[in-house]
Amino acid sequence: MRKIVIGSRDSRLAVVQSEMVRDFILEKHPDMEVEILTMKTTGDKILDRTLDKIGGKGLFVKELDKALLEKHSDLSVHSLKDMPMEVPEDLPLVAFSKREDPRDVLVLPEGETELNPEKPLGCSSLRRTLQLKELYPDMECKSVRGNVQTRLRKLEEGQYGALVLAAAGLKRLGLAHRISRYFEPEEMIPAAGQGILAVQGRAGEDISFLEGFQDADVVCAALAERAFVKYLDGGCFSPVAAHAVVEEGTLTLLGLYYEEETGNYKKGRVTGKTAEAERLGIALAQRLRETCRARKEEQAE
Numbered sequence: 001m002r003k004i005v006i007g008s009r010d011s012r013l014a015v016v017q018s019e020m021v022r023d024f025i026l027e028k029h030p031d032m033e034v035e036i037l038t039m040k041t042t043g044d045k046i047l048d049r050t051l052d053k054i055g056g057k058g059l060f061v062k063e064l065d066k067a068l069l070e071k072h073s074d075l076s077v078h079s080l081k082d083m084p085m086e087v088p089e090d091l092p093l094v095a096f097s098k099r100e101d102p103r104d105v106l107v108l109p110e111g112e113t114e115l116n117p118e119k120p121l122g123c124s125s126l127r128r129t130l131q132l133k134e135l136y137p138d139m140e141c142k143s144v145r146g147n148v149q150t151r152l153r154k155l156e157e158g159q160y161g162a163l164v165l166a167a168a169g170l171k172r173l174g175l176a177h178r179i180s181r182y183f184e185p186e187e188m189i190p191a192a193g194q195g196i197l198a199v200q201g202r203a204g205e206d207i208s209f210l211e212g213f214q215d216a217d218v219v220c221a222a223l224a225e226r227a228f229v230k231y232l233d234g235g236c237f238s239p240v241a242a243h244a245v246v247e248e249g250t251l252t253l254l255g256l257y258y259e260e261e262t263g264n265y266k267k268g269r270v271t272g273k274t275a276e277a278e279r280l281g282i283a284l285a286q287r288l289r290e291t292c293r294a295r296k297e298e299q300a301e
């Protein structure tokens with residue numbers, strides 16, 4: 001018998017996600033024992049500042065990485081979209097899950113059926129803010145921090161007309177009934193990795209018990225999305241968005257590139273073979289950046 005400890009943030013969503021990995025392992029290997037070890041990360045503790053002021057995505061993984069390194073845990077389960085592009089070599093991502101609904105959605109206060117245009121839209125990333133400006137040009141967007149439950153509480157308190165959240169988180173929390181509108185990926189390009197779980201482990205250890213967990217097409221989509229963002233050095237705060245779909249060996253990647261200095265941004269699409277996922281991500285990134293550059297030169301003339 002082998003015992004595995006999964007390290008998890010202590011938010012409800014993080015625990016549900018860790019339970020999904022636990023349940024997979026237990027179903028395939030009933031002789032194994034799996035325990036979930038929850039912890040608060042710096043990113044969960046600091047809620048009064050926006051993430052870019054306190055140091056980025058890494059704040060949600062530092063404590064979990066430490067537990068892995070010190071062997072208090074064997075695996076960490078993360079939302080892939082929260083993972084930095086650079087992952088420590090000794091703590092590799094060892095599996096990606098199948099993808100839950102990757103779309104962003106609109107959530108109204110409980111019982112309401114229409115969007116109150118007098119109140120701001122609550123959203124927590126530049127990526128969403130930028131794209132919401134196109135969909136709701138007359139509405140203000142206001143930052144909302146905290147885990148999904150905290151954000152929903154702020155919505156019920158009347159601070160916002162609606163929230164924009166990921167469908168994946170709401171569905172996993174059993175809150176799909178709160179969704180009042182879905183944004184198709186073409187209208188609002190999701191964050192790279194949205195809807196996918198990443199399992200992280202220690203280099204060199206046996207993780208054969210995760211066999212069958214991942215889906216090859218989802219892995220290709222994730223690689224293309226992350227290659228795009230990494231090439232553009234997106235990190236957490238550039239509103240870079242990337243979403244790939246794989247169908248019968250063909251990968252289509254949608255991307256958004258934003259140039260901080262000028263405020264210019266550009267959306268684009270690339271299609272190719274799944275085997276070339278990362279190259280496709282880089283190719284789209286290069287093309288969009290060139291387009292923004294060219295436009296900047298035009299404006300300067």
Ligand SMILES: NCc1[nH]cc(CCC(=O)O)c1CC(=O)O
Nearest residue numbers: 079081165166168169194195196
């Ligand atoms: N930034 C928080 C976060 N990280 C992952 C999800 C949703 C689940 C997922 O995308 O897999 C959410 C909530 C949200 O953005 O609404």
